[in-house]
Amino acid sequence: MSTPPGSGPGKANAALGKAVPHIDLDGHDLPPSPAPSSPRNGRKYALATELVYTDSKDQYGASSIPIYQSATFKQSSAGGGSEYDYTRSGNPTRTHLERHLAKIMNAGRALVVGSGMGALDVITRILRPGDEVITGDDLYGGTNRLLTYMATNQGIIVHHVDTTNPEMVQKVISPKTAMVLLETPTNPLIKIVDIPSISKIAHEVNEKALVVVDNTMLSPMLCNPLDLGADIVYESGTKYLSGHHDIMAGVIAVNDPAIGDKMYFTINSTGCGLSPNDAFLLMRGIKTLAIRMEKQQANAQAIAEFLESRGFCVRYPGLKSHPQYDLHWSMARGAGAVLSFETGDFALSERIVEAARLWGISVSFGCVNSLISMPCQMSHASIDARTRKERHMPEDIIRLCVGIEDVGDLIDDLSRALVQAGAVTVTMDGFHAKVQAQSLASTA
Numbered sequence: 265m266s267t268p269p270g271s272g273p274g275k276a277n278a279a280l281g282k283a284v285p286h287i288d289l290d291g292h293d294l295p296p297s298p299a300p301s302s303p304r305n306g307r308k309y310a311l312a313t314e315l316v317y318t319d320s321k322d323q324y325g326a327s328s329i330p331i332y333q334s335a336t337f338k339q340s341s342a343g344g345g346s347e348y349d350y351t352r353s354g355n356p357t358r359t360h361l362e363r364h365l366a367k368i369m370n371a372g373r374a375l376v377v378g379s380g381m382g383a384l385d386v387i388t389r390i391l392r393p394g395d396e397v398i399t400g401d402d403l404y405g406g407t408n409r410l411l412t413y414m415a416t417n418q419g420i421i422v423h424h425v426d427t428t429n430p431e432m433v434q435k436v437i438s439p440k441t442a443m444v445l446l447e448t449p450t451n452p453l454i455k456i457v458d459i460p461s462i463s464k465i466a467h468e469v470n471e472k473a474l475v476v477v478d479n480t481m482l483s484p485m486l487c488n489p490l491d492l493g494a495d496i497v498y499e500s501g502t503k504y505l506s507g508h509h510d511i512m513a514g515v516i517a518v519n520d521p522a523i524g525d526k527m528y529f530t531i532n533s534t535g536c537g538l539s540p541n542d543a544f545l546l547m548r549g550i551k552t553l554a555i556r557m558e559k560q561q562a563n564a565q566a567i568a569e570f571l572e573s574r575g576f577c578v579r580y581p582g583l584k585s586h587p588q589y590d591l592h593w594s595m596a597r598g599a600g601a602v603l604s605f606e607t608g609d610f611a612l613s614e615r616i617v618e619a620a621r622l623w624g625i626s627v628s629f630g631c632v633n634s635l636i637s638m639p640c641q642m643s644h645a646s647i648d649a650r651t652r653k654e655r656h657m658p659e660d661i662i663r664l665c666v667g668i669e670d671v672g673d674l675i676d677d678l679s680r681a682l683v684q685a686g687a688v689t690v691t692m693d694g695f696h697a698k699v700q701a702q703s704l705a706s707t708a
């Protein structure tokens with residue numbers, strides 16, 4: 265894989281045809297489709313099982329993949345000939361993780377790099393000057409920053425539209441559209457994007473347009489965008505996949521082998537593949553994804569209901585009041601564990617965030633610990649204030665990223681912070697938000 269992958273599908277298929285006769289199920293140089301780990305009677309294992317079940321041909325039968333902390337690998341002859349030669353190009357620990365991810369993401373191939381933004385960098389390197397990208401108006405701050413850089417320095421034309429309305433995408437899509445980049449739910453506004461409809465529109469107008477989905481908010485536990493029509497899915501492995509905020513990682517998954525080859529070419533050329541040690545840690549994190557996500561979601565649901573019952577305007581797709589509740593559940597198997605709410609007052613929100621004890625003030629999400637933040641000041645601060653205003657981002661919005669703690673403790677701590685900050689009116693029968701929630705339907 266040291267030559268650039270062909271750009272036409274013909275070339276890629278020829279390469280695939282050549283590779284197929286000697287498929288090595290544990291290898292890394294051929295279409296690394298996941299080794300099926302289904303029981304022999306043909307029944308498929310559930311995702312919770314696949315997450316923990318791995319097969320490897322380790323010489324000692326190690327039940328956890330060893331860390332191959334080696335930059336180079338000895339070759340069997342002067343002409344090379346060994347499966348691995350140099351860790352920038354391939355490493356057994358990384359390969360094992362990639363194959364495991366391809367399996368749980370329902371993908372033909374998965375690739376892992378040093379961070380979620382690194383994954384988007386690899387994906388967007390297939391764009392050329394003059395290419396157009398259509399994307400949302402409530403994007404992850406880092407994504408917004410990278411796209412702005414490309415628009416300023418690399419001649420890429422970026423259209424930010426309200427992707428929660430497929431008609432808005434339809435209006436700007438053209439033969440020049442090379443990529444449609446989607447995130448759902450968006451964050452912090454928790455708006456839902458219709459992946460199947462937009463994929464259909466995009467491919468109808470321009471069959472070469474690539475639909476790329478950032479699936480970080482839901483993880484493969486709750487959503488498989490490739491099954492909904494996307495061409496490329498990527499995730500920040502830093503979040504739910506690893507689950508402990510102790511590593512940075514990014515994952516790219518595709519079905520088309522030609523696209524997979526292009527992604528691999530860039531990773532090998534630029535040297536951004538995930539290190540063996542981090543690949544090991546990510547692999548360990550993934551094994552507990554199901555149990556973490558179940559607990560985090562259950563906690564998030566209880567907290568969303570608590571805040572809503574006290575009169576706050578809460579954004580969470582687990583609430584029936586979410587204006588796009590049905591759309592979300594048509595694509596996903598759960599509501600995730602990130603929610604946001606408004607207080608109507610910036611200073612008040614600041615006081616709530618600072619009064620919380622159990623909830624750590626931190627960017628990011630997907631960790632076992634619960635976190636609280638003001639996205640406009642923190643994770644989304646790279647989007648300038650004027651743009652935030654244009655995109656209707658309430659400056660007072662508080663984001664909660666719910667962890668696996670005892671839900672009673674989390675609600676207690678939040679209640680105390682709300683009272684201490686003066687966000688609620690305390691009465692004989694409990695307390696209620698001072699600012700009455702407006703219907704989300706008008707803002708969505």
Ligand SMILES: *Cc1c(COP(=O)(O)O)cnc(C)c1O
Binds near residue numbers: 447451481500628
């Ligand atoms: C965190 C995040 C990213 C970037 O991932 P890193 O691993 O921090 O580089 C991209 N998209 C979303 C939705 C994220 O939350």
